[in-house]
Amino acid sequence: MKLITHNMLTSKSLKGVNVGFPLKICATEVKEVAVDFNPEFVTRMIPKLDWDALCQAAESLGCLNDLPRSVNPNHENDEEFLKKAHHVLLEVEVIEGELVCPETGRKFPVNEGIPNMLLNEDEV
């Protein structure tokens, strides 16, 4: 699971959960893969992201490096910044671990990089 997915993912399909975001990551295995840099895509995604949640997630995986804590208003032209964002969003992958719902503490296992968001019938 890439951090861009994590930034979109919530646990609000659980009964009684309103926001369910951000999910806490407890990773046991993290991998970095090379993905082609597409500045246009990253620029388009930045307004949609919850930047604080992204920084938190990156920090918990220990890959924050020198990613700025806030978005530069002029980020379209700042290639350095876009490259850093690209690395954190698309190149860091959680392979094994767990996602934890911030409200109920329900754990969603991550196996082979695929989070299991299936719920039991009594949780819907």
Add this chain to the structure above:
Amino acid sequence: MAASTRRPEHKAPPDIFYNEEEARKYTSNTRMIEIQSQMTERALELLALQEDVPCFILDIGCGSGLSGQTLEESGHFWIGVDISSAMLSVALEREVEGDMMLGDMGQGMCFRAGSFDGAISISALQWLCNADKTSHSPPKRLFKFFSTLYSCLSRGSRAVFQFYPENSEQIELITQQAMKAGFTGGLVVDYPNSTKAKKMFLVLFTGGHQKLPKALGTEEQQNTGTDHIPYSDKRERMKQIRGKAPKKSRDWILEKKERRRRQGRNVRPDTKYTGRKRSGKF
């Protein structure tokens, strides 16, 4: 019940039906692969995304990532959701670029509001019409799915579903729940005159009423392609009076070719050689 055994939904729930063996077919069977990618291309066309802009797409029922690959080729980034872990492991083997997760459509799409620029789904929606557990209620699950999908799409975007409805009640059930969730839009049926090439697409809009895209292989489209023939109605009536053309005659061949063209099949163009006898020399 002879027909129902052909429908995978009647055999087992999707997480059980798509086991390792079934999933394997999606890498080895070239015909299946071809059909899947053709349908994805058409779905992408109906999605009408801005040209040359990389978009963030949700693929519902992504399976082994065949549809995702078509999205990648068009330069989009995708997230896939599927209920079958066997299908997702095949996708991992195929090394698709998108990110995937295990999830059930009927339990809702658990994404933040406005995350995606569009959603596609190839041959998955009909599974929601079945109740595989006693606690399942298809209308409720459909509504949950459509309402959560509506919220995770950005305004003005579209969702395109290719699906195989079993009967007209299922189509009604699905569209009803989609409209209840706030979507507008409707059904686009490609090649409606052919049993084999016929494909159903549910095209849903999030941003108010828009004109539905035209289906392929319908009468209107053919008329715009060629010049409209005046008095064609009268001619048609005269033809009916005269009755059908005798078999193997040129008219009979032309009529047959026309019929096949309407079904969306590959038919050679009509020329002066059509239906002409060979000379004795041959």
